[in-house]
Amino acid sequence: MASYIVRRLGYMLITLVFVTVVGFFIIELPPGSYLEFHIQSLRQQGGDVTPDQIAALERRYGLGDPVHVRFYKWISGFPRGDFGQSFQHQRPVGELIWSRLGYTLLISVLTLIISWGIAIVVGVYSATHRYTIPDYLITVLQFIGLAIPNFLLALVMMIVLQQTFGMRVGVLYSREFRDAPFSIAKLLDLASNLWVPIVILGVAGTAWTSRVMRANLLDVLNMQYVQTARAKGVYEPKVIWKHAVRNALHPLVMTLGLALPGIISGEVIVSTVLNLPTSGPLFFQALIQQDMYLAGTFLVFFAVALLIGNLLADIMLAWLDPRITYR
Amino acid sequence: MTDQVSVQETDAGQQVEQPSAQGNIVEVRDLHTYFYTDLGVARALNGVTYNIPREKVLGIVGESGCGKSVTALSIMNLVQPPGKIVSGEVVLHRVGAKGANTEVVLTDLGRHSTQMRRIRGNEIAMIFQEPMTSLNPVYTIGDQISEAFILHQGVNKDEARRRSILILDRVGMPYADTVVDQYPHQLSGGMRQRAMIALGLSCAPSLLIADEPTTALDVTTEAQILDVMRGLQSDIGMSIMFITHDLGVIAQMADEVVVMYLGRVAEQAPVDSIFYDPLHPYTRALLRSIPHVGEGTKERLKPIRGVVPNPYSNISGCPFHPRCDEFMPDVCDVNVPGITMTEDGRAVRCFLYSDRVEKNG
């Protein structure tokens, strides 16, 4: 097992190198130099940019260097936590992204856990109550849940919460807690605001996962070993939960690798609509302003999160299914 | 559990034509099990009646799809939707402490009821057709056998594990104390089937239903498994209902034989009578189509002519009449033959032996 994880980590590192290459490629992609964009905006703000300053900036960002040297400069900063400079914010990228990435991950992981919890129960229910009215109702809800774009759901939720409950959406902490030190009360306040993005994000995931769960469980329920358990005299709910669900979870965990990108994508969009202080608004703003080091670094870290998520999914799979050998 | 079990007096008066209930552990009476699929209603069992004699081996033969597995599942009350036991009953005869005979009508118990669950795996156990898929891949052999002990004998985990090793040893599992901690995928097909038999025998059932337990195995392994089963049957003194479509296995294993055709029993008789004095034309046709051991005839084997109708079709009269050599026009294709009891206690459904007609056929 340990050597399996080590080998997986090795693969991950190789992929990571290529991820940074793609990240850098995207940084370089927009036409025109970001320095031009930067100088232009400095001029617009009324500042006068001297040739000396331009030369200094060029040196600082190594714009005169060939591509591979620039790439090397960029990634060699990674171990020091130096991901380049954000032009738009006039600050190092490293200072801007951490707390935002943290909240993105927090929201994504919470959504994943909660939506899986609900989806498994719903999936088991509809598989064991096939062709009943509740099953049809669940199917309808699943279709709708998958058809509503999450940003639209975010808009609708914002309107409903504001109109009917007067709730202020778009913050993680209420005003009085924003700068307060960590406390239980602050955590509760966070929870009271966090449920909104989690619900919005969770709808599509829950709909999808519960459908996969239903189909998997229906497959498993046709297996001979389920009848074996019944023939032993095992109580039906136990037949379902102990003997069938455990096997049905296996293909579900395999789809975790597909679910994670969806959730992170969703979080980025939803938080942009809700204007939450997470990655989304900053990332899209950076893209629109062509603040490419900031955007590229975000992209690399999204990929890192996914790679770690996939690793965890693989480990979980190995734990769930004794047939998997750690080759 | 006694109060809720429906106990009946043996109703001998109404069942004159039925085979004798004496010494039977299970009686299946006019059982209809249908499957409601989108292709139509499959009448998998269409009035099945037979008896499983106590402490004997009953062999069940018939072509694929004739309803052998469905009968077994119906006895266990394990028919899953879209299948349903529509009518008829399955009666379990219990021998009480003082020889008192009580009857439990299994078909009256709910599929998921406590009483039914206490019978399953305890009084009646079942081994399935495919050893490769009948064990749960994510639990060890020991966990799966222990579950039965914990459920029916109320022992703790350690004791259940100890008993699991014992029973594995008893069915001839090599290295039982290693295998107990292994997963099904680590075992060969033969070992898995031994594990299944161990699971079936764990609570010393009075009836073991074995649905083609050796079909998927090679000949050597098959012989070993059959030996084990026969040996345990006489040791424990249980009944076995042995489903197969291998007449050779029947000759070796069974005391009594039920021949099924298209959801009905064609004939039930002791094994010798089936092989040397078959009554039903279908049984005869079956036997003509296999080489007789020791006779050394040069005669060509005769396949049964015609095709097996599918269970969705509704054949008028005797279900075998389109393929029967003794077909009697205006008789066989009009009415369904009822069960005829011969003087020596054999049951056969054919107009050659009486003109008894099935009432609601």
Next chain:
Amino acid sequence: MTDITVEKIAAEAGEEISTVGEIPQSKLIWMRFSRNKLALVGGVGLIIMYIIVALGPFIASNHFRNQNQDYLYGPPTPVTFRGADGRLGLRPYTYEYITRLDQESFKFVFDFDRDTRLPLEFFVRGDEYELLGFIESNVHLVGVQGEQRFYPLGTDALGRDVFARLLVGGQVSLTVGLVGVALTIILGSVMGTISGYFGGAVDDVMQRVIELILSFPTVPLWAALAAALPPISRSFTAIHRFFLITVILSLVNWTGLARQLRGKVMGYAESDFVMAALAVGASDARIIFVHMMPNASSHIIVVAALAIPGMILGETALSFLGLGILPPAVSWGSMLTQAQAVPVVIEHPWLMTPGIAVVLAVLFYSFLGDALRDAADPYSI
């Protein structure tokens, strides 16, 4: 032990047990598909949507770019079937409106004069438009004669007809899925087949590339690529941008199809029909295109149908964020950018109608895709 089984006897006699196996696969799939009621709903719904959208400029009363300065954020114009005499009739009317500036809120308010009825007429002449790219006309399905205009879904911030924009925007949003899926199929089947057929180093490289693409979350990756597209100019038109956006969408989507096809093709490589083709010296291309592709076609169709909703949702999200379809082109997503601020939506709820259109289109496509998948392979998810 005799090894004579009833099956063997039957087999020796050459009997057939069942005829189900003789129905060709494609016919079975069609049988199962046509029995599915949701598929019917999805199919008919989509056909209607595509027809309405294609005829959009004719069906809507106004040109989608026409700005009515007197009717900014105007509500849907009311319709009544009550004539001037107060009785119900078949003739629809709308009312004349008067624009006035509210002195307190400093907003324009539209008062409908319930006494002045304007008859709604069919085949009215109005704005010039081009239908399906070649029919030029100025006849609209319904409209009002004279100065006033008919806005069944109100107007947006610039006084443009939301209904007209919804139909024209639908042309973009509903085409993105089709074009994107076509690209996905081409890329996915070429890559997947090559990967599965040749195996070895080619396969390894391909698998790593796919893994790399899949290690990015889709929407941020799309957005980053879309952000690199040049701004719309004379040399880079809205059509160019539209096409490149679909390319970007399918750039991520092909990986799924490629992976599945690779598995299929690897399975086929050992199958009898490929062996036979190899034995008679068929070329690689012939084996791939004549023998393997047709066998995988049902699979490709299913994957494609299931991919369309994702494409539509992707375009909508990108355009909504200002990174997809940009003015002067219009799509459902870009229309929704106007609905980003809550107070605006609360006062002008009709701005949300493109959202309903998206949900409907995606629903219909999922019905269709699901039914196709169930029909082609009833045992998978």
